[in-house]
Amino acid sequence: MSASLPSAARRRTLAAAGTVAALALALTACGSSDSSKPDGPATPGTNHGPSNATSSGTPSPGGAFNDADVTFAQQMIPHHQQAIEMARLADGRAADSEVKSLATAIEKAQDPEINTMNGWLKSWGKPLPSASSPMGDMPGMNHGSSGMAGMNHGSSGMAGMMSDQDMNDLKSAKGKDFDKKFAQLMIGHHQGAVTMAKGEQKNGSNPDAKRLAGNVIAAQNAEIEQMNKIVDRLK
Template sequence: MSTPRTFTRRAALIAATATAALVLAACGGGSESGGHSGDDSASSSSNATTAAGAHNTQDVSFAQGMIQHHQQALEMAQLAAGRASSAEVKDLASRIEKAQGPEIQTMSGWLKSWGEDVPTSHGSMGSMPGMDHSSHSGMPGMMDAKDMDELRKMSGKDFDAMFLTMMIEHHKGAVEMATAEKNKGKYGAATSMADDIVTTQNAEITEMNKLLGKG
């Protein structure tokens, strides 16, 4: 199930960055993103009960795909509490959980109101229609089973470097998916959430690059 950009390339990047990486003191409190907008996106997306308005197939694809994408991000973030050595990495992981958990609930509500299937895990529905098939699951930025197994084996600074490198790629995939929704979606709450995702996750990509010593 590997892709042309599987863990081998990612591991080489980690090796290259690990030496100069994690100069975390330069990032102070690790909150460059200026506070996570995830809570705002959840509230601005409103209640699922209002989601039966006009929508199109792109909105459905976005919600189904992003739920699975977010679920994997949560799985990665939850590993940080017991494995990360950096307070900044733990803080970032906590913010990801607090933002993306409510977004999953909101998108699940939309799908239910539309009479569409709701994914129960990031691999449960396979490829989403309309998504760029650039990864094993049909969604950009998704990690494969080998990637996740490698992350689970790591701890301390090695975990920090791998987590940040993988999450940057994961965020880039989410931004790509959200940009497609902004351009092609019809349902207002979904395009609004997509805009929040682009803003928040691009800010976090910048933050993570700084934690890796790239910024």
């Protein structure tokens, strides 16, 4: 006797097998889709990713902030800007290779920190320092027409800022004279930044701002030590 099923019965068997296979594929597809979804219901317009970046791509600081955090950013931005201005003067003026390398390192380190702090102020809805009025609209700050280079500790409330005369003296110096002036002035400038950063660590509340302050303290104290050695060497 033949082992094959009658034609009608065979068709019913094949149809049933096809249905089971299709159901299995559908269940597999559902399982794969569900595993890629985040836990919990999604809210339209809500970012469920780990990033806390602003629309400009600059990381915004996590957690709450207070007035000390805002003041730290608003003051450290022009402070860093002046350090970069000083560092750029080394091109064509500095003779010492260590001074040249240090000037490059200062610019590379502080420019990204300026961008970071600008991003914080934007995300906090606070005014940015401007070139014509570096301290923004903060009360008690000098808003004279001399600009960033003219702000010293007495007129701006920021320790270590160079005066117009300091900057002009540095611009007019060359060779070994520039190297010595640069190191001496930058030591005082860095010491001012360290003082400001310590104030942020003491009075600020935002963890990212306090972390940046810690980085400033560590990096600039190391450069102060290096520049003291340069000054001793160039005597």
